[in-house]
Amino acid sequence: MRRESTAPVSNEGLVWPSPSAMMAVPVVRPPPHALRHLFASEAINEGVDVYTLADLLGHEDPAFALRRYVHRVTGAVEKARKAIGRRYRAAA
Template sequence: MHALRHFYASVLLSPGVSIKELADYLGHADPGFTLRTYTHLVPSSYQHARAAIDGVFGPTTGESPDGLTAA
């Protein structure tokens, strides 16, 4: 059962379901517990954060719109 629960959490976290929502789905009263338990499954959000800032200010000098360093 533990493996199935872990799989369920990973499937929900990979497309970006929030920790708070996952905590509700798993029946955890404290989202902090869910975060501590499943944090290794949370995908990196560096690209999302960069895209959000670039959407407001545009890419930084020397950087292409896809986030790669321009040659």
């Protein structure tokens, strides 16, 4: 929904939950290493090369990053076929 006014949004009129209600809701806080693993896995899935990823993560050996963060990705084979096909078509 688009606002017509250019005035800043205020919290006037909002109802805030009580502290007891806030405590009743479980909050999941992932450990930092889980966030690091997610970052690395997503970087690999998006095509960041393993040498760059190893540098970003502070790993001396890129093979460690490969062993730890590379997983089978849904659609990876098709993505690879398309990438190779584009390369060959460009060279032709």
